[in-house]
Amino acid sequence: MASDTTAAPGPCADVAVVILNWNGRRWLEQFLPTVLAHADGATVVVTDNASTDDSAALVTRFFPQVRLIQNAHNLGFCEGYNQALEELHATASFRYYVLLNSDVEVTPGWLPPLRALLEQQPKVAAVQPKIRQYSSDAATRQQFEYAGAGGGYLDRLGYPFCRGRLFDTLETDRGQYDDLRPVAWATGACLLVRATAWHAMSGLDTAYFAHMEEIDLCWRLWNAGHEVWYHGGSTVFHVGGGTLAKSNPHKTYLNFRNGLALVYKNSPSAELPGVLVQRFLLDWVAALRLLTQGQVADCRAVLRAHWYFVRHVRQWRQRRQQFPPRLRIDERPGVYRGSLVWAYFAKGKRAFPALTRKLFNKT
Missing domain, CATH: 3.90.550.10 (Spore Coat Polysaccharide Biosynthesis Protein SpsA; Chain A)
Incomplete structure (x- = not known):
């Protein structure tokens, strides 16, 4: 070879x-x-x-x-x-x-x-x-x-x-x-x-x-x-999923934990409370959906992710202070000002061109 x-x-x-x-x-x-x-x-x-x-x-x-x-x-x-x-x-x-x-x-x-x-x-x-x-x-x-x-x-x-x-x-x-x-x-x-x-x-x-x-x-x-x-x-x-399968409770845990950390670290102070509350609620809906589909381990992973985030919020706060958020949602390129979850699951919009164009920030 x-x-x-x-x-x-x-x-x-x-x-x-x-x-x-x-x-x-x-x-x-x-x-x-x-x-x-x-x-x-x-x-x-x-x-x-x-x-x-x-x-x-x-x-x-x-x-x-x-x-x-x-x-x-x-x-x-x-x-x-x-x-x-x-x-x-x-x-x-x-x-x-x-x-x-x-x-x-x-x-x-x-x-x-x-x-x-x-x-x-x-x-x-x-x-x-x-x-x-x-x-x-x-x-x-x-x-x-x-x-x-x-x-x-x-x-x-x-x-x-x-x-x-x-x-x-x-x-x-x-x-x-x-x-x-x-x-x-x-x-x-x-x-x-x-x-x-x-x-x-x-x-x-x-x-x-x-x-x-x-x-x-x-x-x-x-x-x-x-x-x-x-x-x-x-x-x-x-290849995708080459080192970790797409359906994996540990991956579920990391995605939900890191998703909360992502918005907490980088959202400006005026937007952060509303974003966090809605994210928590939607994550719980996702956990319930996983449970009804028989994916008990993944449901538990979501709850563990939330518990870890709450217990380590000081750690995320320190990282937020190291690189303070500056841009509002309407100032960032590549942002859809609607809810992707609502558009996809409630309205059946399955492809990017189907998303409402006026809700995208100009790039």
Whole structure:
């Protein structure tokens, strides 16, 4: 399986493509050769989160051109990336970092357009490409993928969604999102971020451990005066759920806990009380729905998430004070001022174009 692909000098020599790995040997074996083949001069780094499979040995043996960083413990998504990028910052002068999931297939020319956008637009601190589903089935490969799709949005209560994906409903890519535009958040599955902005924000918030941490980062970037964009001229394919199944009580717990933390940390003081009350109520409705569907463990996960948030509210308050919210809901691009939950479940609006256009902030 030896690879003779080497990183030649190219337009992305100031970029580090960083792949965080935990027991993902199969994904590295499958997708790392393609990343190297289409790196356009970028340095490719694999950060191993104390895997118990032979991921690190695979990289060392078959991909010697890859820089390998080995953590002594599983630090999770946030701290794993934070430590890796701090090490790169201390030992090299990269202008840009790419956070890339191990289960992502890149395509020829995927990276230069993203870098060019940040070169041309100094206020843009982060950008994501179009994310489509990885599959051997041609029709499925035309569908958008859950993690980012055609760019990340938030509704007025901080619920995240994407162009091309509302809850579990996916659109087929017909070129409808081939544009470039500001968005509320960009996916951590494939995220190019300006190194100076990353370090100014202290990277990802480690309290999240995993899930919604990139939304929090992007929200903080907007509050700090930066911009976050989507670039439809670049495409990658994401397996999705490659390291954690979509239906998983632990994932349910993290999503609900981190969802509350997200709005608490980043909503301005005038809006926060109303947002929190409504989020709690809707979360309880979601827990009841899970219970009636026989998903008892997931229902308990929602309640545990609320209990953790309440017990650790001081921790979230300290993080809120570190990066104070600045933008009101009507000042943030990529925000739907309606309720996505109401539009989707009560009104049956299953695709992004069906949402009421006048309720979107102008971008």
